[in-house]
Amino acid sequence: MVVLKVTLLEGRSLERKRELVKRLTEMAARTLSEPYEEVRVILYEVRKDQWATGGILLSDKEGA
Template sequence: MPLIQVTMIQGRTPEQKNAFFEQVTAVAVETLGVKPEQVRVVINEVPAEHWCIGGLSKAVIDARNAAKG
């Protein structure tokens, strides 16, 4: 039973996450030769304040980009 864990920044809609679940499951079924009901997918959502890129949080980067217009 494959368990696929994904970490992403919060903010995706339920529809986006459901589409992601479907597509990841389909790929696992195709490439691993398992049944869809054997695939587990877990999304760990992280606040932008806790996601760092180049020493700055994603929240700070987004705020700076918004200020630039």
């Protein structure tokens, strides 16, 4: 079994997340010779007020 954990900023459409999960599953199964059914993908979505770069929250950068 393979578990992929992906952390990303919230706000992407359900369709984009479906596509991401599909492609990650395909690549992991192919690269690791695992059946598709054995690949798990967990998406962790983080709000922009909970993510910072360079000491500044992304939500604050958007307002600048």
